[in-house]
Amino acid sequence: MSELRSLIPSPHSLFVFEAAARHLNFKNAAAELNVTQPSVSQSIRALERHCGTQLFIRENRGVQLTEAGRLLYDSVRFGFHRIEESLRTLSSTETRYLTFAASTSVAAHWLMPQLYKLQQDHPNLRIKVVTTDRDIEPDSEIDLTIWIRDRDFRRPNSWYLCDEVVFPICAPKYLADHPCIGTVSDLTNHRRLHAFDRFRKRMSWAEWLARVGVETDETQPDMVFNDYQLTLQAALAGEGLALGWSLTSALLLHNTQLVRPLPTEINTGNAFFLIAAPGATLTGELDALIAWIRAQTADLSKGQGR
Structure with missing residues (x-):
């Protein structure tokens, strides 16, 4: 006993x-x-x-x-x-859902637009998407999530997706209706949108401009939101320029819903990682979902040395 x-x-x-x-x-x-x-x-x-x-x-x-x-x-x-x-x-009667936890912006602008493809590739896979405003540890209720960590981050059941790269983005309409942006210094003459997340530190406009060498006393954003999803929605509506993140903005840029007015970007030294519980058993369904997510980010990680 x-x-x-x-x-x-x-x-x-x-x-x-x-x-x-x-x-x-x-x-x-x-x-x-x-x-x-x-x-x-x-x-x-x-x-x-x-x-x-x-x-x-x-x-x-x-x-x-x-x-x-x-x-x-x-x-x-x-x-x-x-x-x-x-x-x-x-239990033969219970429907098994794989639960994926993500920020509202990743869920809305990266995962949701691709769920139809997931269902096509894996018609028997059942997935539940939950949004969270902070990093959470996968457990009995959460199968997978995404963290941003130092690029050298290692732990069991974690998979590198792509580097964290930050750059200005805006709607094509905003770019057409406002003065030309030829250099990074021109950004200070435009409306800037920013998110202040309570549990996730995001690079601010002041920090981004300083890191690309722009000296200005006027680096405060014109509009601030408490959720990055709202910042993206404002950018899509043509309200101004936002800072875009490599993973979150990938599909919006691919579909030209948003554009990059300048090629200038900052590689923060961090990266996006797909995370499962360290001791989780990678069942056939979970392994298939992990492989599918990594395949969708393969183009973002090309040339990034991982």
Whole structure:
């Protein structure tokens, strides 16, 4: 018989711990489990006493995992994921969806326009797309996502897609209706659009112009949005110039919905990576989706040395 029963107060304590560690908030974990917050706190304290170590650091606005807590959370999350995969395999009635998490801009302007092709290439593949405003770790609910990391980033179940390259973009109509853009200095005389993402740091116009050698005291964007998707929509509507990212803008440029007024660009030294959980089993369906996504970005990665 497994020794696990003697190592934990009860199997339920692992479910409580997993929810609390995932939310980093006892109140939210209680709401998910349909129990009271004191019940969650009591269960966590019992687990800590049983393990003989502190798993959470209690703070005013929530909790943080200790090193021991992170170690246990990684094991519990991986174990739950494997159990769920097995149960799904045993269930003949459940439709298996592969869940892809992406920013709203990547989902709307890179993935969604190509889903018809995915269905043509893999008619039996079922995919669920969810949007997120921050980087999330794939787990039992998320199969794949995309991160931007240093170009030398390495970890199990991660795949390089293309370099992060940033450049000005605008609608053809905007370019036709406004003064000619012959040099990067001309950009300061045009309307500039920018996104401020709370959880993702994006290069600003001031930073981009400084890196291409434009000295100006007037580098503030004319319009700021709290989601890059809105910035792209404003650019598509002809409201001004936006900064474009290599992956996100690829199809918009290919279909000439947006254009690059100048060839000048900044390679940030980072890259887009496709990410699955480090311990995830690459089933036939998941492996097919990974191969398909990498094939769609093959042209972007040509000549980038990876």
